[in-house]
Amino acid sequence: MLVGLVLAGGKSSRMQQDKALLAFAGTSLLTWAEALLRQSGCEEVLVSRNQPGFLADIYPDAGPLGGIYSALMHQTIGSSLVVLPVDMPFASPELLQHLINAGQARASACYFADCYLPMYLPVTQAARDFLQHLLATQGQGRVKALLHHINAIALPCPADLAPQLRNLNTPAQWQQATGQSPQ
Ligand SMILES: Nc1nc2c(ncn2[C@@H]2O[C@H](COP(=O)(O)OP(=O)(O)OP(=O)(O)O)[C@@H](O)[C@H]2O)c(=O)[nH]1
Numbered sequence: 001m002l003v004g005l006v007l008a009g010g011k012s013s014r015m016q017q018d019k020a021l022l023a024f025a026g027t028s029l030l031t032w033a034e035a036l037l038r039q040s041g042c043e044e045v046l047v048s049r050n051q052p053g054f055l056a057d058i059y060p061d062a063g064p065l066g067g068i069y070s071a072l073m074h075q076t077i078g079s080s081l082v083v084l085p086v087d088m089p090f091a092s093p094e095l096l097q098h099l100i101n102a103g104q105a106r107a108s109a110c111y112f113a114d115c116y117l118p119m120y121l122p123v124t125q126a127a128r129d130f131l132q133h134l135l136a137t138q139g140q141g142r143v144k145a146l147l148h149h150i151n152a153i154a155l156p157c158p159a160d161l162a163p164q165l166r167n168l169n170t171p172a173q174w175q176q177a178t179g180q181s182p183q
Helices: 029-039 064-074 093-106 125-138 143-149 171-178
Strands: 002-007 044-048 080-085 110-112 115-122 153-155
Touching: 002 029, 002 064, 029 044, 029 080, 029 093, 044 064, 064 080, 064 115, 064 125, 064 143, 080 093, 093 110, 093 115, 093 153, 115 143, 125 143
Parallel strands: 002 044, 002 080, 110 153
Antiparallel strands: 080 115, 110 115
């Protein structure tokens, strides 16, 4: 079972408004990201966000790892997650399929070198245990620490796809990428 996970929590403090609700391509970034995961082959898509109707973080205010941990606990061992941040609107199905194909072929967690998200993440007890301990003892942590602990594979990103690995975190980045103010 391949399950998409949109990370759509957090404070959006740099953007100064909720990134998930920004208008993009006639819809919202959140809806855009969900559709992208389905187009990439995910049979189900979870949205991690601390609001009613979404997958809530078991450890609140823990950053992206809080959302990832909750999804690992929500899915059964043996399934796999495709984790996508909501603020990467130029990612394509081709980019995510490259990640998924590599992860499935190697039966391993994978990410693109120098860019920790998106990631392909098999649901394992080892990943759950690591995050449970990290978040219970430290309250938060780095995505890099998870990838390192589970020996995730850093993939080279094909040159033509690399420009898609772009997070829009600030109004200036948004303006430059879309030609419009974020709204
Ligand atoms: N579920 C969940 N997702 C989060 C959390 N913090 C960040 N994210 C998501 O993780 C991705 C990367 O987040 P960041 O850009 O580092 O943090 P942010 O809170 O969105 O924005 P800043 O406040 O500007 O740092 C984004 O897709 C966020 O929506 C959290 O506590 N829980």
